[in-house]
Amino acid sequence: xxxxxxxxxxxxxxxxxxxxxxxxxxxxxxxxxxxxxxxxxxxxxxxxxxxxxxxxxxxxxxxxxxxxxxxxxxxxxxxxxxxxxxxxxxxxxxxxxxxxxxxxxxxxxxxxxxxxxxxxxxxxxxxxxxxxxxxxxxxxxxxxxxxxxxxxxxxxxxxxxxxxxxxxxxxxxxxxxxxxxxxxxxxxxxxxxxxxxxxxxxxxxxxxxxxxxxxxxxxxxxxxxxxxxxxxxxxxxxxxxxxxxxxxxxxxxxxxxxxxxxxxxxxxxxxxxxxxxxxxxxxxxxxxxxxxxxxxxxxxxxxxxxxxxxxxxxxxxxxxxxxxxxxxxxxxxxxxxxxxxxxxxxxxxxxxxxxxxxxxxxxxxxxxxxxxxxxxxxxxxxxxxxxxxxxxxxxxxxxxxxxxxxxxxxxxxxxxxxxxxxxxxxxxxxxxxxxxxxxxxxxxxxxxxxxxxxxxxxxxxxxxxxxxxxxxxxxxxxx
Amino acid sequence: xxxxxxxxxxxxxxxxxxxxxxxxxxxxxxxxxxxxxxxxxxxxxxxxxxxxxxxxxxxxxxxxxxxxxxxxxxxxxxxxxxxxxxxxxxxxxxxxxxxxxxxxxxxxxxxxxxxxxxxxxxxxxxxxxxxxxxxxxxxxxxxx
Numbered sequence: 001x002x003x004x005x006x007x008x009x010x011x012x013x014x015x016x017x018x019x020x021x022x023x024x025x026x027x028x029x030x031x032x033x034x035x036x037x038x039x040x041x042x043x044x045x046x047x048x049x050x051x052x053x054x055x056x057x058x059x060x061x062x063x064x065x066x067x068x069x070x071x072x073x074x075x076x077x078x079x080x081x082x083x084x085x086x087x088x089x090x091x092x093x094x095x096x097x098x099x100x101x102x103x104x105x106x107x108x109x110x111x112x113x114x115x116x117x118x119x120x121x122x123x124x125x126x127x128x129x130x131x132x133x134x135x136x137x138x139x140x141x142x143x144x145x146x147x148x149x150x151x152x153x154x155x156x157x158x159x160x161x162x163x164x165x166x167x168x169x170x171x172x173x174x175x176x177x178x179x180x181x182x183x184x185x186x187x188x189x190x191x192x193x194x195x196x197x198x199x200x201x202x203x204x205x206x207x208x209x210x211x212x213x214x215x216x217x218x219x220x221x222x223x224x225x226x227x228x229x230x231x232x233x234x235x236x237x238x239x240x241x242x243x244x245x246x247x248x249x250x251x252x253x254x255x256x257x258x259x260x261x262x263x264x265x266x267x268x269x270x271x272x273x274x275x276x277x278x279x280x281x282x283x284x285x286x287x288x289x290x291x292x293x294x295x296x297x298x299x300x301x302x303x304x305x306x307x308x309x310x311x312x313x314x315x316x317x318x319x320x321x322x323x324x325x326x327x328x329x330x331x332x333x334x335x336x337x338x339x340x341x342x343x344x345x346x347x348x349x350x351x352x353x354x355x356x357x358x359x360x361x362x363x364x365x366x367x368x369x370x371x372x373x374x375x376x377x378x379x380x381x382x383x384x385x386x387x388x389x390x391x392x393x394x395x396x397x398x399x400x401x402x403x404x405x406x407x408x409x410x411x412x413x414x415x416x417x418x419x420x421x422x423x424x425x426x427x428x429x430x431x432x433x434x435x436x437x438x439x440x441x442x443x444x445x446x447x448x449x450x451x452x453x454x455x456x457x458x459x460x461x462x463x464x465x466x467x468x469x470x471x472x473x474x475x476x477x478x479x
Numbered sequence: 480x481x482x483x484x485x486x487x488x489x490x491x492x493x494x495x496x497x498x499x500x501x502x503x504x505x506x507x508x509x510x511x512x513x514x515x516x517x518x519x520x521x522x523x524x525x526x527x528x529x530x531x532x533x534x535x536x537x538x539x540x541x542x543x544x545x546x547x548x549x550x551x552x553x554x555x556x557x558x559x560x561x562x563x564x565x566x567x568x569x570x571x572x573x574x575x576x577x578x579x580x581x582x583x584x585x586x587x588x589x590x591x592x593x594x595x596x597x598x599x600x601x602x603x604x605x606x607x608x609x610x611x612x613x614x615x616x617x618x619x620x621x622x623x
Binding site: 239250264414 | 490492493494495496499512521523540542545549552556557558560562589592593594595596597599600601602604606615620622623
């Protein structure tokens with residue numbers, strides 16, 4: 001793959017062949033030209049209606065169709081919507097819940113807290129029944145109301161949870177009637193469950209504050225206990241994506257030569273205005289709402305688990321949602337393109353919205369400083385809280401990285417973990433971890449991931465996000 | 480011919496997820512081994528005693544690889560919703576109209592299969608099902 005340096009942190013894949021725009025990759029050095037993810041950046045540039053660039057964040061790695069860490073904005077009317085540009089885990093995302101607790105006070109109770117969280121929040125393969133199975137009517141309400149459904153049933157951190165979710169925890173374009181019986185069946189007993197793979201729930205401490213003024217605006221201070229929850233739309237979202245791909249893969253060529261030229265079946269797409277495109281968008285947005293409800297239920301279960309394990313009241317825990325961001329979603333957003341506002345459909349596949357100061361779509365409490373951008377790392381090191389910038393609005397359609405990005409395949413990681421106790425190694429570092437299976441711990445160990453500090457440094461160096469605070473894990477539950 | 484776990488398969492290196500590749504002397508053998516490779520991943524190498532037999536049928540995709548993906552998608556749905564794993568299978572028909580198999584299902588057991596992978600989906604990316612010399616080769620990438 002041919003690469004041209006644009007700046008210290010930005011590399012361009014020149015437009016060639018069927019690419020409609022160039023590719024642009026954020027990286028702290030020239031990306032390895034043979035990285036298959038770069039070919040995927042070039043492939044995404046074939047999407048009908050794509051605007052400006054096919055973008056890749058510094059945590060880019062090889063995905064399906066789209067690279068993970070990819071951003072593609074298409075014209076909101078004439079562009080194509082690609083289920084592969086959202087991914088299987090629709091609205092996989094992360095939230096940070098701050099508390100009034102001090103890390104030093106919590107330290108002696110970390111094992112008890114982690115064990116309680118593990119008991120109360122189902123994890124692992126096919127995890128289910130955190131709450132009673134949803135009836136059809138309840139499922140419809142979840143799919144249309146998102147986080148609001150869970151808040152209405154008492155699953156809350158503070159009084160302003162909904163204001164502190166991207167999009168208020170609900171995409172208004174959701175159409176529950178587009179979600180199939182099969183997708184509903186996969187999701188009906190999974191609300192409030194973590195799942196497995198890279199999903200996690202962590203009890204963290206605020207270990208470093210880089211920007212005290214912004215940290216204060218976000219309600220974060222040194223030594224404070226916070227909880228991070230990383231999960232998505234579970235089986236319901238997987239099924240929505242799976243069915244859309246099965247429909248579009250064999251039929252997309254009928255939309256014309258631009259569609260027939262798409263180089264990877266996993267990039268299957270349809271015109272936004274087509275019946276298939278509209279059906280997918282309605283179902284995808286409903287699945288995104290399911291994911292918000294899922295994280296919101298887990299938030300309520302977390303607060304109750306903290307109360308139970310520590311013998312404190314909800315008031316003493318003082319939980320408050322800092323923010324909740326999506327990693328896998330396509331949303332209609334207005335952005336300035338060549339100085340003019342344009343309505344775009346922005347696909348973020350393993351990327352985080354990172355709107356800057358002054359944007360009316362940022363909650364009022366954070367509007368002066370830019371939205372919180374939550375970047376989980378790996379379970380043995382740290383995660384970051386960043387803030388969106390005006391530069392992100394200019395260069396990346398207000399998008400930033402979403403995590404560390406994998407360095408080793410799961411197979412390689414397991415080989416490296418052979419003969420080791422990852423649980424013991426983490427305990428020696430002061431981190432309690434409880435997981436359903438040993439295999440997950442091997443696959444998810446620190447060495448399997450890039451150092452997220454380097455990833456966020458690229459975003460900060462490029463001016464796409466500002467460093468605000470670092471969160472270090474104290475207790476982790478995994479699937 | 481009926482095939483039962485374990486059957487040979489190879490994991491394809493993939494940064495974030497897992498791919499499986501199989502070979503067979505015939506298209507039917509390759510398809511049966513692909514089905515059982517998915518089960519082997521889901522079961523984490525744990526045994527899958529067959530409890531019941533069922534026929535599973537999928538229509539043909541635009542090419543043989545997409546037919547194979549369609550079959551694995553169906554079996555993954557059965558796993559996700561009924562916790563059923565294919566412990567054995569026989570390809571009854573594989574032609575231009577699709578695939579029909581007799582599948583011996585066993586049940587997922589959280590302890591016996593604790594090391595199993597949480598497969599979210601069967602992808603089309605890099606999917607292959609083709610003749611290669613005397614053998615048939617098939618592969619799929621699975622989203623974990």
